[in-house]
Amino acid sequence: xxxxxxxxxxxxxxxxxxxxxxxxxxxxxxxxxxxxxxxxxxxxxxxxxxxxxxxxxxxxxxxxxxxxxxxxxxxxxxxxxxxxxxxxxxxxxxxxxxxxxxxxxxxxxxxxxxxxxxxxxxxxxxxxxxxxxxxxxxxxxxxxxxxxxxxxxxxxxxxxxxxxxxxxxxxxxxxxxxxxxxxxxxxxxxxxxxxxxx
Amino acid sequence: xxxxxxxxxxxxxxxxxxxxxxxxxxxxxxxxxxxxxxxxxxxxxxxxxxxxxxxxxxxxxxxxxxxxxxxxxxxxxxxxxxxxxxxxxxxxxxxxxxxxxxxxxxxxxxxxxxxxxxxxxxxxxxxxxxxxxxxxxxxxxxxxxxxxxxx
Numbered sequence: 001x002x003x004x005x006x007x008x009x010x011x012x013x014x015x016x017x018x019x020x021x022x023x024x025x026x027x028x029x030x031x032x033x034x035x036x037x038x039x040x041x042x043x044x045x046x047x048x049x050x051x052x053x054x055x056x057x058x059x060x061x062x063x064x065x066x067x068x069x070x071x072x073x074x075x076x077x078x079x080x081x082x083x084x085x086x087x088x089x090x091x092x093x094x095x096x097x098x099x100x101x102x103x104x105x106x107x108x109x110x111x112x113x114x115x116x117x118x119x120x121x122x123x124x125x126x127x128x129x130x131x132x133x134x135x136x137x138x139x140x141x142x143x144x145x146x147x148x149x150x151x152x153x154x155x156x157x158x159x160x161x162x163x164x165x166x167x168x169x170x171x172x173x174x175x176x177x178x179x180x181x182x183x184x185x186x187x188x189x190x191x192x193x194x195x196x197x198x
Numbered sequence: 199x200x201x202x203x204x205x206x207x208x209x210x211x212x213x214x215x216x217x218x219x220x221x222x223x224x225x226x227x228x229x230x231x232x233x234x235x236x237x238x239x240x241x242x243x244x245x246x247x248x249x250x251x252x253x254x255x256x257x258x259x260x261x262x263x264x265x266x267x268x269x270x271x272x273x274x275x276x277x278x279x280x281x282x283x284x285x286x287x288x289x290x291x292x293x294x295x296x297x298x299x300x301x302x303x304x305x306x307x308x309x310x311x312x313x314x315x316x317x318x319x320x321x322x323x324x325x326x327x328x329x330x331x332x333x334x335x336x337x338x339x340x341x342x343x344x345x346x347x348x349x
Contacts, residue, residue: 051294051297051298051299052297052298052299053298053299053300053301054276054298054299054300054301055276055277055292055300055301055302055303056277056278056282056301056302056303057277057290057292057300057301057302057303058301064290068213071224071226071238071240072226072228072236072238074248074250075250076236076238076250076251076252077250077251077252077344078251078252078253079253079343079344081254087256088253088254090342090343090344090345091343091344091345092345095339095342095343097256097258097259097262099258099261099262099265122342124338124342126331126334126335126338127334128327128331129327129330129331129334130323130327135266135331135334135335136262136265136266137262137335139338139339139342141342166258168256168258169256169258170255170256170258170259170339170342170343171253171254171255171256171259171343172233172254172255172256173254174254175232175233175234175254176232176233176254176256176257177231177232177233
């Protein structure tokens with residue numbers, strides 16, 4: 001980004017890796033409305049850069065698109081959620097994602113490393129289907145929020161079997177793309193910092 | 199780091215299905231750019247069951263999904279020489295990552311034998327394993343969150 005220097009003095013600097021077309025293109029992702037499939041992807045033509053496309057899927061676009069929207073226009077169930085930021089509770093507990101897991105890790109390694117924060121209700125340590133080794137992530141379920149929270153704050157960035165792991169929530173109450181923040185003030189440029197420094 | 203690997207737009211949709219004597223039976227999931235994971239599974243066999251679930255994922259989960267796709271190098275492949283979708287079934291894999299947008303289609307792949315005997319075994323093998331890894335990831339997410347058996 002050209003304005004990195006300017007961005008740092010802005011009030012929501014961490015928004016800058018988000019896409020501009022997210023706002024104002026009418027993509028309705030609020031709870032309760034069902035966004036039309038693909039509208040955020042290929043529809044509208046609002047994308048700033050044309051994408052390199054490849055594949056036979058683009059040939060029968062109209063028919064496939066009709067088929068797809070018929071399939072996906074129905075109501076999708078979700079757990080009751082108030083929306084907004086923050087982790088979402090799953091039906092029986094809180095799910096934590098671990099990434100950077102060593103390919104030779106065993107379930108016991110994760111039990112030992114994560115079991116001290118609370119009883120692990122469920123552990124998915126999925127394998128790479130080609131190699132048979134661990135794919136690189138694990139999903140761990142704790143019963144209580146506090147257990148999961150403590151796990152994340154104490155284990156994120158630590159080392160497990162020589163590899164640095166990241167530990168974070170898996171599910172969120174709402175979209176992590178905050179819809180309204182990025183709208184520019186109608187009064188003019190959002191920052192009075194100098195345009196250019198060099 | 200490859201372009202579009204770590205930032206920029208990300209979207210992924212996978213579909214597998216066929217239309218037969220039990221109607222249209224399919225499995226479909228998508229990772230949307232806003233973080234929403236949608237999962238649909240329609241099997242009309244005996245009883246009419248349609249499972250449709252959706253949940254918002256954290257950026258951490260999307261990033262892992264993106265890593266799995268990146269590592270597979272599927273974006274370098276092309277479906278030109280893959281078996282065409284047929285009466286037995288159809289698979290679709292659509293991915294937007296960075297500045298690239300692929301939308302591949304092919305028939306159902308029963309086993310690795312189908313892959314070996316195809317005109318593009320290297321490419322199809324990448325597709326074959328990526329789809330399994332993605333399904334595995336999605337099934338874990340859906341079953342842990344909703345406590346259902348996805349298949």
